[in-house]
Amino acid sequence: xxxxxxxxxxxxxxxxxxxxxxxxxxxxxxxxxxxxxxxxxxxxxxxxxxxxxxxxxxxxxxxxxxxxxxxxxxxxxxxxxxxxxxxxxxxxxxxxxxxxxxxxxxxxxxxxxxxxxxxxxxxxxxxxxxxxxxxxxxxxxxxxxxxxxxxxxxxxxxxxxxxxxxxxxxxxxxxxxxxxxxxxxxxxxxxxxxxxxxxxxxxxxxxxxxxxxxxxxxxxxxxxxxxxxxxxxxxxxxxxxxxxxxxxxxxxxxxxxxxxxxxxxxxxxxxxxxxxxxxxxxxxxxxxxxxxxxxxxxxxxxxxxxxxxxxxxxxxxxxxxxxxxxxxxxxxxxxxxxx
Numbered sequence: 403x404x405x406x407x408x409x410x411x412x413x414x415x416x417x418x419x420x421x422x423x424x425x426x427x428x429x430x431x432x433x434x435x436x437x438x439x440x441x442x443x444x445x446x447x448x449x450x451x452x453x454x455x456x457x458x459x460x461x462x463x464x465x466x467x468x469x470x471x472x473x474x475x476x477x478x479x480x481x482x483x484x485x486x487x488x489x490x491x492x493x494x495x496x497x498x499x500x501x502x503x504x505x506x507x508x509x510x511x512x513x514x515x516x517x518x519x520x521x522x523x524x525x526x527x528x529x530x531x532x533x534x535x536x537x538x539x540x541x542x543x544x545x546x547x548x549x550x551x552x553x554x555x556x557x558x559x560x561x562x563x564x565x566x567x568x569x570x571x572x573x574x575x576x577x578x579x580x581x582x583x584x585x586x587x588x589x590x591x592x593x594x595x596x597x598x599x600x601x602x603x604x605x606x607x608x609x610x611x612x613x614x615x616x617x618x619x620x621x622x623x624x625x626x627x628x629x630x631x632x633x634x635x636x637x638x639x640x641x642x643x644x645x646x647x648x649x650x651x652x653x654x655x656x657x658x659x660x661x662x663x664x665x666x667x668x669x670x671x672x673x674x675x676x677x678x679x680x681x682x683x684x685x686x687x688x689x690x691x692x693x694x695x696x697x698x699x700x701x702x703x704x705x706x707x708x709x710x711x712x713x714x715x716x717x718x719x720x721x722x723x724x725x726x727x728x729x730x731x732x733x734x735x736x737x738x739x740x741x
Contacts, residue, residue, distance in 0.1 A: 445505055445682055449480040452672075453498050453509040455491030457604065461542060461625040461706065465670050466510040468702040469539060472693035477685075490579060490740055492518060492526045499532045503677035505686065508536065512668050513581040516725035520733045521579040521740050529726055534678035537690035538718040540699075541667040542708035543643040544585045545650070546573070547627050547636045548619045549612055557640045557659035560619065564595040572598040573619040574608030578740050582621035584729060585642055585666030587736050589656070592664050612636060623668045624649060625706035642666040647707040669711070669725075671718050687715050 452470055456462045463485060470481040486494040491514045501507035515533075519525040527533070548554045554563065554571060564571050575583040578601045590597055600617050602608040605626040612620040613635045620627075620636070628649055630636040640656045641647045642665050656664050672690060674683070693699050694710040703710055732738070 445685060446477050446479045448506065449482055450477065450505070451482050451484050451507050453484050453486055453494045453507065455486060455488075455494030455509070455511070455514070457487045458485050460605070461623050461668065462510060462512055462670065464625065464706075465539065465702065468699050469510065469672070469690070469693050472696050472699055473689050476689040476692055490514060490518060490522065490577065492522065495527060498673070499527055499675055501675050503534070503675045503679070505674065505678060505682035508672055508674050508686070510539070510670060511673055512670050513584070513725060513729075514579070515671075515673070516722055517579055517581075517584060517729040517733065519726060520730040521738065529722060532676050534674040534676055534683060535715055535719040535722055536672040536674055536678075536683055537687045537715060538711045538713050538721060539670040539672060539690065539694065540703045540708050540710045541669040542623045542625055542703065542706050543641045543647055544582050544621060544666045544668060545624050545627055545638050545641050545647075545653075546586070546589075546619060546621050547612065547631065547638045549615055550634055550637045552615075552618055552637070554618050554639070555637065557654075557656065557661075560639065561593050561595055561660075564593075564597060568596040569598045571619060572600050572617050573621055574600045574602055574611055574617045575621050576605040576608060577601045577603060579733070579738055581666070581668045582623065583738070584732060586621045587732060587738065588666060589642075589661070589664060591736075592661055609636070623706075624708065628706065641707070648704065649707040667708075669721070671722070683715060 452466050454463050454466045463483065466483050470483050473481045486497055494509060498507060498509040516529065519527065519529055554560050560571055573586055583599060586597065605622040608620045609622060609626065609630055611617045613630060624647060627636060627638060631638050638650050638653045640659050641650055641653055642656045644655065644657065644665055646655055647653065691712050694712045700710055
């Protein structure tokens with residue numbers, strides 16, 4: 403399998419067929435809405451809800467709250483974060499899809515929104531049909547870490563041990579089909595090794611078992627592992643980004659560890675239900691761009707080793723479609739099943 407595309411090459415993803423179809427569908431939707439009688443005048447006139455498919459305190463929740471706080475000023479209304487964990491985010495996805503397309507119910511999503519249509523069968527939703535992309539928000543790197551006392555003290559050691567005894571090294575993740583799980587599955591294929599996956603019901607549980615020595619390694623996003631790494635309980639083996647993370651300056655990248663061209667990040671974006679009208683999308687997209695330019699949001703993502711990703715709605719639509727295609731191939735080739 404080809405390695406994960408580098409993030410600077412996002413524009414190249416628009417060459418993928420599904421991405422073009424989704425972007426074209428989005429443009430058609432926007433044009434149709436502009437031709438209609440409804441405009442964004444008076445929007446918003448009441449509080450806005452941002453659904454999060456994860457528990458409070460997690461990475462997506464933290465970023466959603468940072469964005470919500472900034473949006474309130476520009477929109478002139480309260481922006482409330484509504485946590486709806488469970489079902490691999492499908493409970494939250496359904497709440498968003500079933501909501502009126504009036505701009506008052508939105509959702510901050512991560513990679514799972516693109517993976518779930520293949521991971522769960524029958525597909526819980528059709529990404530091109532059931533949601534309206536609004537704006538890309540940012541990304542945070544996936545990291546691979548181990549207990550600070552573990553003999554698995556580098557990616558090279560992990561690979562050599564795995565090649566000597568396939569499946570002898572296990573790794574915990576926030577769950578089957580989670581972004582870290584899919585990232586390590588990609589890495590296994592790139593490195594030609596076999597690891598044993600141990601899925602959990604969240605990153606915190608996986609981290610706790612790695613600290614306790616019940617599992618050898620763990621794959622999570624940088625935001626979740628940072629406190630334990632600072633406390634000396636976990637050793638970060640590699641960051642799965644093209645360049646070193648500012649919060650882990652001494653940790654090599656996956657390329658420096660011997661696998662150039664392989665990166666994996668958790669990305670975040672804002673979506674609405676299908677039928678969200680063009681003036682509303684444009685207003686929300688503009689306000690998100692202002693929020694991403696604020697020091698508060700930049701600092702929040704930078705503190706997690708991540709970065710903001712400003713850009714057009716069409717860019718986000720293309721990313722959603724290309725990620726769906728990429729995960730579809732990976733999930734089917736690796737026969738990944740949900741919890």
